[in-house]
Amino acid sequence: MPRYKLRGIDVDFPFEAYDCQLVYMEKVIESLQNVRKILNFVFLFVIEPKMVVLGSREQLCIHDQVSLLRGKTQTNACQALCKKRTKRYCAHFTRVTEFANRNPGLGDDPIDIEDLVNIGKSSGPCPYYLSREIHKDVDILFAPYNYLIDRGNRKSLKIDWNRSILIFDEAHNLESLCADAASFDLPSNLLTACISEAKNCVDLSITRREISSDKSCNPDNFAILRALLLKLEKRIAEVPIVSKELGFTKPGPYIYELLAELNITEVTAKMLINTIEKACALLEEGILES
Structure with a gap:
């Protein structure tokens, strides 16, 4: 099997590589090395980095009735129950701010969607709004592509985009998501x-x-x-x-x-x-x- 040394890395390739394939492999390695440098720089100056994962209401909602709904219907129901004028105010939503204030270390250790749901079920705060409370003060934020591409979702995030590094992981469907964000169907x-x-x-x-x-x-x-x-x-x-x-x-x-x-x-x-x-x-x- 042919072996090539690219930017100090030994690469085994099953065939004799074309020039364009060598250039491609070299650029991939260069990108990964640059990302590693950036992360090393971040970790050098930060804490232990604080992080959180953002998810949808379908993944995070623990309300008895709202959690059974889906899509826009669920979003509207959630928003209606989180308004003080509503008779059936969501008890989970009301506990978010107090819980976050009592637990300033949330996010210091890696926290995923399952962790957020478990916190909500054991302690009461809404996992969906808790993740949005934590995200205001994190160093690393994991989120679906549409949270960055969709204007409405993007505006709801408290992020200084001018001082942020965006990394798209395996963005195969990024193009279709961009098209979806700029269009709609009306059957x-x-x-x-x-x-x-x-x-x-x-x-x-x-x-x-x-x-x-x-x-x-x-x-x-x-x-x-x-x-x-x-x-x-x-x-x-x-x-x-x-x-x-x-x-x-x-x-x-x-x-x-x-x-x-x-x-x-x-x-x-x-x-x-x-x-x-x-x-x-x-x-x-x-x-x-x-």
Whole structure:
């Protein structure tokens, strides 16, 4: 078996290597050696380095009901139960700050997702929000790619990106994650479900006003949202699609023109998003109360 000495490292290769393969192997070794130098530098000036792992609610939630949910439904339910105005305030969330203050050494020893869950089950604090409390003061942070690529997730992290070193481990699907972060799908059945849920919000808010005089949600806003979604559904149905293969492609500004026809603009977007967030919270509260 041929052996090559590259940057002081003996490399066994099953065949006679091409020049391009030698260059590739040399660059890989160079990169690894540089990473080692950086880590040695970090460990020289730090503590014992403090670290934590960030995970999703699906991995970390220990709430009896919320832990059974998935995806956006779970996120909305969690956020609804962590607001003080909610009747069924999450007891695990309330214990996070106190527990973190009483245990400043959390993260000094390596701590993974299983450790966080065990801490939550034995001592009470929410593992999901505990990891986010610890991450504010760590030297090494392990997280899924989308926590760095997705703008919303990235903004939620308290990290000085200008003074950080990012290492992507085996980033085979990095390109597809970047594409996903910059695009979205809107299936017709999902839009239909949104219209139905907007109607449910109208009914829920009216019922709350009648039973408990709760005027925190205005049914008129949800009625406007439903009407807008109906117009959007109709407008999308009018798009001329010749075939599934060819689809319907337009330059970027087209989507803004289409939304402007429905009076969804820079001026109205904030109010619309606020109504949608209230609708999500109302629906999740309805699920948890039923």
